[in-house]
Amino acid sequence: MQKHLPFVKMSGAGNDFIVFASEDVEDLDHSWLAERLCQRGISVGADGIIIMTPIDDDSVQIRFFNPDGSLAEMCGNGSRCAARFAADHRLVSAEDFKLVTDSGSLQVERKEGDTYRVVMPQPRRLELDYLSHQDGMLDLTVDSIHVGVPHCVVQIEGLSELPDNRLVRIGRSLRYDDSFPDGVNVNFAEEQEDGTIRQRTYERGVENLTKACGTGATAIASVMMKRGLVDPPVQFQVDGGKLTISVENNEYWLAGDSRVVYTGVINPEAFEW
Incomplete structure (x- = not known):
């Protein structure tokens, strides 16, 4: 070349x-x-x-x-x-x-x-409690959703305390799980004291944690709204900065x-x- x-x-x-x-x-x-x-x-x-x-x-x-x-x-x-x-x-x-x-x-x-x-x-094919996943002492509930690409959402208490290599291990295991025939982006989430959502994402195709994921933030917002945990606009803290998901006329807007x-x-x- x-x-x-x-x-x-x-x-x-x-x-x-x-x-x-x-x-x-x-x-x-x-x-x-x-x-x-x-x-x-x-x-x-x-x-x-x-x-x-x-x-x-x-x-x-x-x-x-x-x-x-x-x-x-x-x-x-x-x-x-x-x-x-x-x-x-x-x-x-x-x-x-x-x-x-x-x-x-x-x-x-x-x-x-x-x-x-x-x-x-538009988020679609939302399935709460899609599957359970065990990693050591962690018993994780996995929700499934599609936001242009396949996503799953895993809420973890104490997310910030988990080392990257453990999140990569969990993310890689779910990304290749037979329950997701097309693979999946794995989003880890925890609500902080100030109401913002801490987000970490293992991305399909990158095959590692990335510093942010916009469709992943949309997936998390949709799941947590469905569970009655948050109301829009939803603020996210990602490794690379801040993102906001707002909902207007049933449309999800990503800003950052x-x-x-x-x-x-x-x-x-x-x-x-």
Whole structure:
């Protein structure tokens, strides 16, 4: 691969992405691109790549690829980063516009400055008490829900005290559980004294904990609202910052920061490992 590829590195509440205009990578295999570039330490490193294709003045197509090369139908924090990229690079001319994803079209609203909020896919197939999971002395109740992609929600008292390696172990076990034939994103949650929700997420395709997950926050909010534990708006503390899920006219809106970390050009040596 001899091309030099222009890109933007972006972060949404700690979820980081390599974002490309589709015209710059149209002759490349996007799954291969994600596999080669998302590896930390030996390439750029990211939670995924986003490919942006303008459609018309008020809509743009976005596609997400995980570090393992798999296509993600939807990514909440990636959507907010994509919204900012679309506006910054004039892929759309309208202040409010749509992102066309593999899980459907998402409405975008620009708030103050460079803050965007995006409608999440409607939560569906909610099953409380979907299964039980044992990890040592922890007897965990697992709820199942679909928010563009499959999710499960595990509420754990003392979540902040559990080490990462234990959460990874539980997350990996559930992600590959036969009860989830398509795999699943595993969201750990605990309500804090101030009413915010502490969230940790093991993401399918990344195969590790990530610093945030927007569709995961939507999943947690939906489950905890169904259980009568919280009312919207629901505030989340994630490893990479803060997220908010609000509900308006039965639509779930995700809000949080979307930052440009740096812009650059990828050298062909980034693929040589």
